[in-house]
Amino acid sequence: NFLLRRLLFPFEYLIQRRLEKTTNYNRGSIRVVHIFIWFFCIFSLMFATAPLIFFHEPLENHTTLLLFITYYCMLAPFCFWFQPRNLKQ
Incomplete structure (x- = not known):
């Protein structure tokens, strides 16, 4: 059913499948964990800029890539x- 979503976000799909098995398909807990993953992804974007800062690379040259990572x-x-x-398959 959701082949496009599986192909675009494979890591999130694997997290989804693991959560379904762990929580016995409890929709509320799965949704709460995905909300926490969203915050974790936003805060982990700092690690995407770490190599650029380490090698003294100007961030303006990589704005499009950083924005793509952010929105993804x-x-x-x-x-x-x-x-x-x-959701059971």
Whole structure:
């Protein structure tokens, strides 16, 4: 059903499958964990700039890549917040 979402966000899909098995398909707890993953992704973006700062590379030269990483990390967990009722496959 959600092949495009699986292909675009494979790590989030693996987290989703693991959460489903761990919480016995409890939608509320899965949603809460995805919200925490969203915050974790936003705060982990600091690590994307660490190599640039370490090698004294100006951040202005890499704005497009950093924005792509930012929006990808923000969009991935958000796509998994809203699930249909029957997730068992």
